[in-house]
Amino acid sequence: MNEKRNCMISRTSALPLIFISVFFHFALGSLEFHFIDQSKSYSEAKTYCRQRYTDLATVESLADMNTLLDLFLTTGDTAWIGLEIGNQFNWHWSRADENTDYFNWEKEETQTLNSEKCAAMSQNGSWLVSDCGDEKNFICHANSDASSNMFIAEAKSWRQAQSHCRSLSSDLVSIHSAEENAADSILSRSQTVWIGLFGDPWKWSSGSNSSFRLWKPNQPDYVNSQQCVVTELKDGGKWNNRNCNAKFSFICQKELSSTPASTRPQTTQSKSTSQQLSTNLTTPQQNSPQFATKTFYYEKSSTVHLDITNVTASTPQHSVTASPTGMGPLSQTTMQSDTVTSRMNSSFMNSEKLILIKKNLTWIEALIYCQKHHVDLVLIDSKDTQDKVAAKVKNATSQYVWLGLCYSCTFKFWFWIGTTPSCYQNWMPGQGPEMVYECGTRGAVEATGRQQWTALAETEEMNFICSENGG
Incomplete structure (x- = not known):
C-alpha cells in the first residue's frame, strides 16, 4: 500500500524537524487518538499514555481502523494498541x-x-x-x-x-x-x-467492553507469552499478539469527556445500517450514535527538506483540519450517517487575503510553508473565492498551482484541509469525484485557461497559494 495515504508529512532525508497535527472528527464516541512514534514495550507504552493522555488506544470498529490506516504516518508498520490478556x-x-x-x-x-x-x-x-x-x-x-x-x-x-x-x-x-x-x-x-x-481472554486496557477484533489469519496463537497486541498498519491494520517486552510505536487515546474509561457508553450497532464494512477495510462503518465526536489526533515528528529557518521542534503550532467536502462517491451514503464536524482556527475561516507563492514546492512542502508563514493552503468553497484564486494564478510561474485539496485513497473522496463540508466544485473535465486516484494525490488549479482544478501527485513541484486572515 502506498505510504503516502494521508495529508500530513512524509519522511525524507532532511533538515529541520517539523511537528504537524491533524484532526479528523467523526461521530463515533468521545475520544482523541494520538500516534506516538517512539519505540517502547507494551508496559512502557501504557505508562506513557496514562501519564500524558488516558490510556492505550481502544479500537472499537472497522471505521476506526480505516481512519487510522488512512491518516497515520508511521516510520514502521507496527504499533501497540490497548488489547492485552486478561485473567x-x-x-x-x-x-x-x-x-x-x-x-x-x-x-x-x-x-x-x-x-x-x-x-x-x-x-x-x-x-x-x-x-x-x-x-x-x-x-x-x-x-x-x-x-x-x-x-x-x-x-x-x-x-x-x-x-x-x-x-x-x-x-x-x-x-x-x-x-x-x-x-x-x-x-x-x-x-x-x-x-x-x-x-x-482478551481485555482492553482502557476498561472498554468492546468486542471488536481484527486478527490476522491464524492469530492470536497464544505462544511464547505473546500476551499483548499490535496493529500492523502495512498489513491492512490487522492485529497480531506479540511478546509484551518487544518495542514498537504505539497509539494513545484521550477521553474528551469526564466519563471514566471503564464506564463510558459503548458504541452500539444500528439495526438498519446499510453501509457496514467488510473485512477488506474499504468503506466506513455506520454503526455509531451521532451525539458525540471521536477526534483522531496525530502527533508525529518528521523531517522535511525545506528552505525554512528557525524551525523549533516543540509543541505543534498549527493544525490541519481535514473534513470531507461532500465531493466523493461516499458522501451521499457515509457522511449522512457519520456526521462530520471540524475544529478550525477562526483566522482560517472566510480568509479573504490570498498570497501566491512563486516557489516550486511539493504539496507537503507548500502546506508547511503556508502554515509557518501565513495560515494554510487555500481552500475554495465558493464561486467568489474561485474568482479570487483565478486572478492570482494568472501570475504563477508554474503550469499548475497547489490548493489545500486532498484525496483519501481509503475513503475515496476529496476534502479540503480546513473546512466544513463544501459542495462547490470546479474540476476539469474527466477529473474529480467520479474518478479513483492513487494514494498521495492532491488538488491543484491550472494557471491558464479556465483555472479549473486537477489531480496531481503530491511530489510534483509547483507554485501555491496561501490564505491569510482578511482584514
Whole structure:
C-alpha cells in the first residue's frame, strides 16, 4: 500500500524537524487518538499514555481502523494498541458491543485462558462450544427482524463465516431471547451452524467492553507469552499478539469527556445500517450514535527538506483540519450517517487575503510553508473565492498551482484541509469525484485557461497559494 495515504508529512532525508497535527472528527464516541512514534514495550507504552493522555488506544470498529490506516504516518508498520490478556474468559457477540444477555448452552461452557472459542447452534437449538477453525454452515443477521435472518449453506470457519456475512453488509447472527433462538433454529434446517458468539481472554486496557477484533489469519496463537497486541498498519491494520517486552510505536487515546474509561457508553450497532464494512477495510462503518465526536489526533515528528529557518521542534503550532467536502462517491451514503464536524482556527475561516507563492514546492512542502508563514493552503468553497484564486494564478510561474485539496485513497473522496463540508466544485473535465486516484494525490488549479482544478501527485513541484486572515 502506498505510504503516502494521508495529508500530513512524509519522511525524507532532511533538515529541520517539523511537528504537524491533524484532526479528523467523526461521530463515533468521545475520544482523541494520538500516534506516538517512539519505540517502547507494551508496559512502557501504557505508562506513557496514562501519564500524558488516558490510556492505550481502544479500537472499537472497522471505521476506526480505516481512519487510522488512512491518516497515520508511521516510520514502521507496527504499533501497540490497548488489547492485552486478561485473567477472565468472556463471551462476546460479533456485532460490536451487543449485550450477552441470553445463553442456551447444551452443557456448561468451557472457559479457557489460552485459546479462542466460538459458539455453534446444534440441531435441537442448543449451543455448543466449538473450535473456531471448524467448518460449518452459518446464519447471517438481517437488518430488520430475526425472521429475515439468512441461512448460508456454505461450510466455512467461524472467521470466514464472519467475513462472508460482513461482505453482505451484515454480520453473524446475535441472539438475545428464546424467541429469536427458536426462529434461528428453524432457519438452520436441522444443521449445526455458526452463530456470532465467540469467547476469548482478551481485555482492553482502557476498561472498554468492546468486542471488536481484527486478527490476522491464524492469530492470536497464544505462544511464547505473546500476551499483548499490535496493529500492523502495512498489513491492512490487522492485529497480531506479540511478546509484551518487544518495542514498537504505539497509539494513545484521550477521553474528551469526564466519563471514566471503564464506564463510558459503548458504541452500539444500528439495526438498519446499510453501509457496514467488510473485512477488506474499504468503506466506513455506520454503526455509531451521532451525539458525540471521536477526534483522531496525530502527533508525529518528521523531517522535511525545506528552505525554512528557525524551525523549533516543540509543541505543534498549527493544525490541519481535514473534513470531507461532500465531493466523493461516499458522501451521499457515509457522511449522512457519520456526521462530520471540524475544529478550525477562526483566522482560517472566510480568509479573504490570498498570497501566491512563486516557489516550486511539493504539496507537503507548500502546506508547511503556508502554515509557518501565513495560515494554510487555500481552500475554495465558493464561486467568489474561485474568482479570487483565478486572478492570482494568472501570475504563477508554474503550469499548475497547489490548493489545500486532498484525496483519501481509503475513503475515496476529496476534502479540503480546513473546512466544513463544501459542495462547490470546479474540476476539469474527466477529473474529480467520479474518478479513483492513487494514494498521495492532491488538488491543484491550472494557471491558464479556465483555472479549473486537477489531480496531481503530491511530489510534483509547483507554485501555491496561501490564505491569510482578511482584514
